[in-house]
Amino acid sequence: MPEVKLLGGLRSKVGAESLKVDADSVHELLDELVERGGQALTVLFYEDPLGDPLVPHRDLRILVNGRSIAFLSGLDTPLEKKDKVTVHLTGARGFPGG
Secondary structure (H helix, E strand, O other), X not given: OXXXXXOOOHHHHHOOOEEEOOOOEHHHHHHHHHHXXXXXXXXXXXOOOOOOOOOEXXXXXXXXXXXXXXHXXXXXXXXXXXXXXXXXXXXXXXXXXX
């Protein structure tokens, strides 16, 4: 299972600094985090939570093994068991210093 490190305010919303998540893609990983942290996270993760297709919020940063998903396959970026994923919010929403 990929290891997920949460920075800033996401730690308190999910209730952990890091965790292992059984997910095959970044989209599945975010769904699992929403399940653990509540539906309020959906608004933090997506520009339009009801949109099709879903678009990551402009303040959301997701790195897979140190590389931004913006330069990979976005939410469809596949995850392997050994991957390390970092998730954080930028700006005032991200509670800098995480």
